[in-house]
Amino acid sequence: MNNKYEIVVGLEVHAELSTKTKIFCGCKNEFGAEVNTNVCPVCMGLPGTLPVLNEKVVEYGIRMGHALNCTINRATKHDRKNYFYADLPKAYQTTQDDVPLCANGYLDILVGDETRRIGITRLHIEEDTAKLIHADEFGGTLIDFNRCGVPLIEIVSEPDMRSAEEAKVYLETLRTILLYLGISDAKMQEGSIRADVNVSVRPVGSKEYGVRVETKNVSSFSGVYNAIVYEANRQIEVLENGGELFQETRRWDDAAGKNVLMRSKEDAQDYRYFPEPDLLGYVIPEELVENLKAELPELPVQKTLRYMNECGLSRADAETIALSKDKAVFFDACMATGKCGPKLLSNWVLGEITRVANERRCEISELPLTVENLVDMIALIENKTISNAAAKTVFEIIVDKDEKPADIVKAKGLAQISDSSALQTIVDSVIAANEKAINDYKGGRTNVLGFLVGQCMKQSKGQGNPAMFKEMMIAAIENS
Ligand code: ADP
Ligand code: MG
Ligand code: ZN
Numbered sequence: 001m002n003n004k005y006e007i008v009v010g011l012e013v014h015a016e017l018s019t020k021t022k023i024f025c026g027c028k029n030e031f032g033a034e035v036n037t038n039v040c041p042v043c044m045g046l047p048g049t050l051p052v053l054n055e056k057v058v059e060y061g062i063r064m065g066h067a068l069n070c071t072i073n074r075a076t077k078h079d080r081k082n083y084f085y086a087d088l089p090k091a092y093q094t095t096q097d098d099v100p101l102c103a104n105g106y107l108d109i110l111v112g113d114e115t116r117r118i119g120i121t122r123l124h125i126e127e128d129t130a131k132l133i134h135a136d137e138f139g140g141t142l143i144d145f146n147r148c149g150v151p152l153i154e155i156v157s158e159p160d161m162r163s164a165e166e167a168k169v170y171l172e173t174l175r176t177i178l179l180y181l182g183i184s185d186a187k188m189q190e191g192s193i194r195a196d197v198n199v200s201v202r203p204v205g206s207k208e209y210g211v212r213v214e215t216k217n218v219s220s221f222s223g224v225y226n227a228i229v230y231e232a233n234r235q236i237e238v239l240e241n242g243g244e245l246f247q248e249t250r251r252w253d254d255a256a257g258k259n260v261l262m263r264s265k266e267d268a269q270d271y272r273y274f275p276e277p278d279l280l281g282y283v284i285p286e287e288l289v290e291n292l293k294a295e296l297p298e299l300p301v302q303k304t305l306r307y308m309n310e311c312g313l314s315r316a317d318a319e320t321i322a323l324s325k326d327k328a329v330f331f332d333a334c335m336a337t338g339k340c341g342p343k344l345l346s347n348w349v350l351g352e353i354t355r356v357a358n359e360r361r362c363e364i365s366e367l368p369l370t371v372e373n374l375v376d377m378i379a380l381i382e383n384k385t386i387s388n389a390a391a392k393t394v395f396e397i398i399v400d401k402d403e404k405p406a407d408i409v410k411a412k413g414l415a416q417i418s419d420s421s422a423l424q425t426i427v428d429s430v431i432a433a434n435e436k437a438i439n440d441y442k443g444g445r446t447n448v449l450g451f452l453v454g455q456c457m458k459q460s461k462g463q464g465n466p467a468m469f470k471e472m473m474i475a476a477i478e479n480s
Contacts (some may be wrong), residue, residue, distance in 0.1 A: 005201045007232045009167045010159035015184045018061045022149035023127050024051030027353045043149035045089030057151040060183040065102025065291045068120045077281040081271045087129035094125035097273040109173045119158030128152050142153040164228035172298040176300040199231040212243040227252045311342035326363045333371045340378040373398040377405040389462045390414040418465045427472045430455045439443045
């Protein structure tokens with residue numbers, strides 16, 4: 001990147017909603033079904049059919065609008081965007097033009113050590129198009145209409161991002177919010193989130209925006225990052241060579257790692273938007289809008305900040321938990337018991353528990369491990385009843401069986417020995433058996449202390465309290 005220039009990015013993000021049925025008909029909304037099986041006259045665009053709006057789509061859109069701090073336009077309407085292409089048998093897409101469901105919001109994201117506020121211009125609901133499958137075998141195109149009529153929300157940001165990294169974080173944050181709200185699978189690899197990336201560059205310090213170029217068809221986080229870097233570099237090169245930039249639309253080719261020109265501004269299409277005559281305008285009840293707002297869960301960025309500020313977790317740990325709904329739900333449930341502190345808990349959630357869930361390719365919520373047993377076990381570590389080593393043994397059991405940690409500790413004799421006379425006997429025998437190490441210590445090589453405490457731990461079969469061993473060992477040597 002040439003540092004004479006600043007990058008300006010705005011994203012248009014499409015997300016498929018995970019409603020049971022499509023937006024204007026009763027066909028199933030599912031990914032991966034056999035081609036052209038979830039179809040009917042409505043979503044195939046046959047003449048004479050009429051759309052019926054799926055209320056869940058409006059509800060999901062409002063949820064997302066609230067999460068993005070938008071104004072909800074209760075009096076809303078739908079419009080036709082007219083164009084002729086094989087992916088849309090009606091020859092128009094039913095979308096929203098001048099009155100989007102939600103508008104004028106923002107999303108705070110965490111980039112590096114900074115909180116950045118990204119403006120949300122609008123969010124509207126619309127239908128997805130059919131999927132075109134280009135078949136090289138016969139040089140033609142196959143059409144799968146299952147995707148036709150799948151509900152989408154389109155979220156348009158202000159040109160408020162200033163780097164590829166920021167755009168990537170913005171998209172990741174949007175994705176996590178969709179998952180927290182439970183309104184989209186948000187699987188980029190299945191195309192449930194797709195982004196159009198708008199990029200311009202301007203000399204550092206300039207107040208004016210440069211000429212915007214839109215790159216379509218970006219469908220992965222790395223794709224968004226690479227598409228922005230590629231396009232910014234292309235624009236800078238043109239400018240540095242004394243050339244001129246034009247407003248145009250380009251297509252991202254992820255495999256090739258570059259974009260190609262699709263169309264320039266001159267041949268931009270005129271979609272001749274007009275109000276959808278087959279759907280009446282309607283007013284969304286205020287109560288519904290308010291209820292959906294009240295139901296809004298705590299969102300990932302707020303969670304990250306809370307974990308850092310109230311629980312004292314590091315930025316990395318806080319974010320790793322908050323960005324995974326599965327981890328966060330479990331962590332919060334444990335914290336809610338009030339039985340253990342956040343530090344050790346986060347270590348277990350991010351360490352052993354995640355390891356086991358990964359090994360078994362399942363969610364933490366699917367493990368037999370209960371919140372109660374885990375917090376009881378952590379409390380036993382915290383009040384020094386068991387050592388970390390003994391806790392591993394307890395964990396191996398409670399991760400599969402609903403047994404009380406205290407019972408396991410008793411049955412297996414795992415309790416840490418903190419009785420000083422029992423520990424003193426061990427310290428004395430270790431001192432007697434390690435004359436050389438003791439002399440080394442007295443001669444100033446104090447790092448042999450670790451070895452000596454290790455010997456004590458070994459004799460106590462891991463059950464001695466290491467901090468007490470250390471203290472008693474120093475005292476014993478110094479008094480000898
Ligand atoms: P269109 O429908 O033609 O793509 P929109 O106004 O719907 O136009 O979308 C514009 C998108 O481009 C928004 O995400 C906006 O933030 C972004 N944008 C606008 N101007 C610029 C600019 N100069 N540089 C980068 N992005 C821009
Ligand atoms: Mg666009
Ligand atoms: Zn249908």
